[in-house]
Amino acid sequence: MAELVFFCGTMDCGKSTLALQMHHNHTARGRGGVLFTRDDRAGEHRLSSRLGLSVPAHEVTDATDFWDEVVARRTRGEAVDFLICDEAQFYSAAQVEQLGRVVDDLDVDVFAFGITTDFRTRLFAGSARLLALADRVETLQVQALCWCGARATHNARTVHGVMVVEGEQVVIGDVAVAADDDAVGYEVLCRRHHRLQVTALSSHAGSMSPQTLDMLAED
Structure with a gap:
């Protein structure tokens, strides 16, 4: 059964690195997937990790409809078994709801990655909706550290x-x-x-x- 999974943590905790690793692992087993990101530090149409990895990705905009994206690809004969959605905090609440529909009605796994709160400690709209709708929320185990040595939150x-x-x-x-x-x-x-x-x-x-x-x- 497909799942909507939200992997979250602070900046600098390896979210994009894990996103790229998961994409590799699933495609290596013959599954078809699509990489999405929004406002990546490397620029549009890129998904990048602070370890230096950077790959092409589909840029999410305000007009992106994930349901239409998956249906269009499958109509063209493409295998879409999973989506990797990086920088998901920047997605709209409506787009997160589209991801939930993709999981439920099209049996596509969605792995979303993002930070939960902004610099004012307020929830991003995309993260708030993911926390409400995700089948699982996974806090990344790689702990970013504050300058004092304590866990950065x-x-x-x-x-x-x-x-x-x-x-x-x-x-x-x-x-x-x-x-x-x-x-x-x-x-x-x-x-x-x-x-x-x-x-x-x-x-x-x-x-x-x-x-x-x-x-x-x-x-």
């Missing part, structure tokens, strides 16, 4: 290495952005340091704001 958005708490929900960036770069970056933090807004850069006492030092003193 939250995604922080940074500019010049300093955490920001306002802005659009979706701004594409990566965890490898240098502190002196003007681009938006991301850093994974434990709950405590996300709450205190202490990044790796601001963890050095000389760069902490007085307000942060006061908060740490009171903690």
